[in-house]
Each structure stands twice: as C-alpha cells, then as structure tokens.
Amino acid sequence: MRGWPAVLFLLLLTPAAAAAQTAAPPAATPVPVYGFEVVRTYPHDRRAFTQGLAFHDGELLESTGRYPSTVRRVRLEDGVVLQSRELDDVYFGEGLTEIDGRVVTLTWTSGKAFVWDADDLTLIAEHAYAGEGWGLTDDGARLILSDGTPTLRFLDPLTLTETGRVAVTLDGRPVSRINELEWIEGEVFANVWHTDLILRIDPATGVVTGVVDLTALMPDRSGLDPTDAVLNGIAWDAEGRRLFVTGKNWPTLFEIRLTGPR
Template identity: 65%
Template sequence: MLLLALSAPAAAQAPGPAPSSSPAQPAPARVPVYGYEVVRRFPHDPTAFTQGLVIRDGVLIESTGRDPSGVRRVRLEDGVVLEKRELDPEYFGEGLTEADGRVFSLSWINGVGFIWDARDLSLLSRFAYDGEGWGLTHDGSRLILSDGSTALRFLDLDTQAETGRVTVTLNGRPLGRLNELEWIDGEVWANVWQTDYIVRIDPASGQVVGVIDLSGLLKDPVQDPADDVLNGIAWDAKSRRLFVTGKNWPALFEIKLTGPR
C-alpha cells in the first residue's frame, strides 16, 4: 500500500532546505495509484533548479530558481539551451506556463509575475499577485497558481486578477506543498514538494483523483536530497507524451503511466 506524506501548513513553506519539523505522518491513499515506465531519457542541465516546465513544438520552456533565476528555451533531444533570460537578483524564479504565444512566470516572494514572448523570451510585461508564487499552469481561460499551501488559485488569463480558489484534498484531508503544475486532459497535475509523488487534481472540487508514484525514477546521485527533488511536468498534448524532471537533475524522462494498482 502506498504511503503518501501529507502536510497542511497554515502558510506556504519556503522551497529551499527541508524544514526542521517533519511533515505530518503518512496516511494510506485510497485513490488510484499509478506507476510508470520510462520511454526515453534525455539530457538535462544539472545546474538548472527547475521550477516550471512546458513543451511546445518539440522545444522545452523552463523556468529556474537560484544562481541566477531565469527562463530558457531548451532543445529536447540534447538539452542545448537555445535562448535564456535572467531575472534580476532580487527575484527567485518559480513556476511557468505558456498560453497563446505568451509565457507566464512567477517569482517566489515578490508578488511579481512576468510575461515573455514565447518565440524569443523577450519580456513583454509584468503583473502582480498576492502572496507567494510556486507553480503555474492554465486551462485555456484561467491561470492556475499554487503557493505552497493547500490552495489552488485561479487568475484571469488576460488581466491576471484572481477570480477564485479551491482547497486541494486527498481522502478528505487538505494537501499542501503543491509545487509545479501542469494541465492535462481537464486535470491539474501537481508535484508534491520533497516527495516522489505527482497528484492529479479535479480543479472543480479540489479532490485528488489519482496519485502517480515516481519512486526510483532518478538513479543518479544528487548533491542535496532535500533540494534536488522531483519537480517539472511537461505534457505534449499533440503527441500525448509526458515528460518529468527535477531540480538539478542531470536527466529529463519521457514516461508513460502504468496501473492503476
């Protein structure tokens, strides 16, 4: 039986080193649990502290945090960075999504988002939001933002004004530490920070309807197990391919789901 560590913090926790207090005790998951098969492994920059990830027309668009934070366009096949823009040092880069030729990215604690041209990552404008920014995706009309808490927040895609939010629950218990997000076939898929799990969320109810267990995916050693964790989901809707990676991982994986079990 899968044990999924749950946490329901009152406020968002920093996406850095592990906190001194451990998360809540594991609880058995009763939702469907999926495994995975690796289809192919691709190179990934091991210095990229991955925060957001999408794939468009065979090119990855990725946001990174730390030393420095920024956004980049990356060739899938060999991991070569085709275009790169750095954020000012005051900003810690967070989640990213792309819609209609615009790339939206977040900063962690500044309440400032950025809109880039998807063709060359030239900066188009900025926008403001309350609270922290962690993960970002969209459903075609709304941006969907995670802030490390148990909430998903909805923002108008054109004005970036908040229009609502929903509490995410697993088996009736609030689930926090939601990080990088991806919109896949009407669901929000979210990395759960510092775990090997992706959860599949019904955006209307906030209920987790599936859990993906990616334990053992990266067999390479990492420098810091608390920081260099699974984070990054990219869905190629045209070819129905799923890609995942992590912070400072040397590889990006195309996977397919197995199960559920």
C-alpha cells in the same frame, strides 16, 4: 491510506491534518496509485534548478530558481539551452506556463509575474499578484497557481487578477506543499515538494483523484543535494501525448508512460 505506504500519505498532510489524521473517517474509496514506464531519456542541464516546465512547438520552456533565475527555451533532444533570459537578482524564479503564445513566469516571494513572448523570450509585461508563487499552469482560459498551501488559485491570464480558488484534498484532508503544475486532459498534475509523488487533481473540486508514484524513477541520486535536488517539473505534449518529468538539478529528463492503477 489504502494501496500505498502510510509514510507517503503522511508526507502529503499539513501539520494540523497529520495531527488529526487518526480521528478522520476512513475513505470510502481508495485513491488509485499509478506507476510508470520510462519511454525515453534526454539530457537535462544540471545547473537548472527547475521550477516550471512546459512543452511548446517541439521545444521545452523552463524556468529556474536561485540567483540568477532564468526563463529559457530548451531543445528537447539534447537539452541544449537555445535561449535564456535572466531575472534581476532580487527575483527568485518559480512556476511557468505558456498560453496563447505568451510565457508567464512567477517569482517566489516578490509578488511579481513576468510575461514573455514564447518565440524569442522578449519581455512583454509585468504584473503583481498577492501571496507567494510556486507552480503555474493554465486550462486555456485561466491561469492556475499554487503557493505551497492546500489551495489552487485561478487567475485572469491578462491581468493576473484572482477569479477563484479551490482547496486541494486527499481523502477529505488538505494537501500542502503543492509545487509545479501541469494541465493534462482536464486534470491538474502537481508535484508535491520533497516527495516523489505527483497528484492528479480535479480542478473543479480540488479532490485528488489519483497519485503517481515516481519513487523508482531515478534511484541513483549520488552527487545530488538531497535537500534541494527534488522531483519538480512536469510537461505535457498534447499533440504527441507525451509526458515529461525531471527534477531540480537533475541530469536527466524522462519521458514516461503511466501504468496501473494498482
């Protein structure tokens, strides 16, 4: 991969693609790599195993995993949890998005989605869906779900019936471990599990059009579990055009501005 370390590129490949990568033709155009500037930092609950993050009406909506998993409203300025709902212990919480005043959250392997009122987190409905649930976002008309494979699935927001899917590729190769998602001005931004990278994905084609390198975002991770306390959580304030990122059990939420590409 031109423009960034080959080891980061290998992290993005499925095992089969990694094995075949020497035989693949070179990319015609390098995928741009973006850096960042930290605009501001905010406290984040270190107990929050962040799985989904969204910005709504001046607050953060967040879903957490492990047991008990939660969905919560969080005050941006100081990280205070204003309201929290716990899932039954049989459910491991995953991605989250807010659409038309409803918060939809996924579960990892239970095939169950929950729908909550965005104002008070009252449970409104439950739906079944096929496969695993990892990340979730929406484009205003469709839900967009990741499941750890190189696929984004599009779902009806009211029934969670699948309406389409697209394969995610970087330089023509499939990208696995796509995790938390956020819709930002016509693109899907996606965390890649166990990397410090965010992909910018064209939702129509699945092609990765850019990579955001957040390796230097939080260099001191002493006291954090290197196995699980990974970058995960992207929220976009469309009105203020602010981008927020955090990680699982991180003590800090970062407002960042993208720079580059380089």
